[in-house]
Amino acid sequence: MSQAIGASERAINRLLSVAHVLEEPRLARLYTYILREDKATIDTITADLETPRTTVYADTGTLVDLGLLTRDESQKTHTYTATPIRLTTNLDGDTYTITPTLIEAVGRTSNDRDLAFVVERYGLGKLAAAVTYAVLYVDGEMTERVAARELDLQPAVGIAxxxxxxxxxxxxxTHDPYFDQIRNARTEAANRDS
Amino acid sequence: MSTPSDSTAWIADSGLFIACGRQENTKYTALERFATHNQITFVVPQHVYEELTGAPAQSTPGQIPIDSAITSGWVTVSEELDYTNSTIATVMDRTQSYLS
Structure with missing residues (x-):
């Protein structure tokens, strides 16, 4: 029984943690940076992300509290590792699995005007949908123009x-262990048409 | 080194300008330099011009200085391509086949 309660708690807490990171591009960027690096110290984070040390301390602390980073305190210099995120949402049969790839996209909104524009104008859901089409585009299964049209974006904005x-x-x-679970845009289109 | 002669190059899709204009814009500057150095005028169909100028100002395509490129003379806007023209149709087919 206590194990079941623990699992429920963990699931809800993780949901809230992921939601928190999706709202904070700086935390998202830090999280995926550490995921890509496998291990990181305050020094390497400060240098690579060109972020003030005080901010790095605060943000790593936040991510540890959210359960998305682990701090190894066994050595004098603490190291941080990231816990891969996989969160599947299901709303009346419409599902989406949030993985570190979406977190990375959110992280880039802090210094990419086109990703920032999409989130600001259309919301995070549009960015999440765009990620599913981007997989097809990168794999050469769909042109950027068709993907932009499917996403219902102004063509030039969609291409950007x-x-x-x-x-x-x-x-x-190569860094997202759940990359294959990102919803396929073709499935989304098929479901919409049926 | 001989000076290249004036020539034109058709750009049938806005993707080139968008790719060059993203983020720090250095590729766009390089594109302009390439065009002016080689005395090439890029010809864009009306719909490409409209896509770029119709994009919101906060996005990359909305910030591409296409009008100043036109004023400078290294970009010009033309009528739409005639896809019934066999040469144009062949080039477009080959391009799409290459992309896919």
Missing amino acids: VLHALREVIQDMR
Whole structure:
């Protein structure tokens, strides 16, 4: 019984943690940086992300509290590792699995005007949908123009967003252990049409 | 080194300008330099111009200085491509086949 309660608690807490990171591009960027690096110290984070040390301390602390980072305190210099995220949402049969690839896309909104524009104008859901089309685009299964049309974005904006996400997909394919679980846009289109 | 002669190159899709204009814009500057150095005028169909100028100002395509490129003379806007023209149709087919 206590084990079942523990699992429920863990699931809800993880949901809230992921939601928190999706709302904070700086935390998202830090999380996926550490995931890609496997291990990181405050020094390496400060240097690579060009972020003030005080901010890095605060943000790593937040991510540890959220259960998305683990701090190894066995050595004098603490190291951080990231816990891979996989969160599947299901709303009346519509599902989406949030993985580190979406977190990376959110992280890039802090310095990519096209990704920032999509989130600001259309919301995070549009960015999540764009990620699913970007996988097809990068794999050469769909042109950027068709993907932009399917996403119902102004053509030039859609193309710019797909160009931005191409870099995300290429970077995360090898670092996101749940990359294959990103919803396939073709499935989404088929479900919509049926 | 001989000076290249004036020539034109058709750009049938807005993707080139968007790719060059993303983020720090250095590729766009390089594209302009390439065009002016080689005395090439890029010809874009009306719909490409409209896609770029119709994009919101906060996005990359909305910030591409296509009008100043036109004023400078290294980009010009034309009528739409005639896809019934066999040469145009062949080039477009080959391009799409290459992309897929």
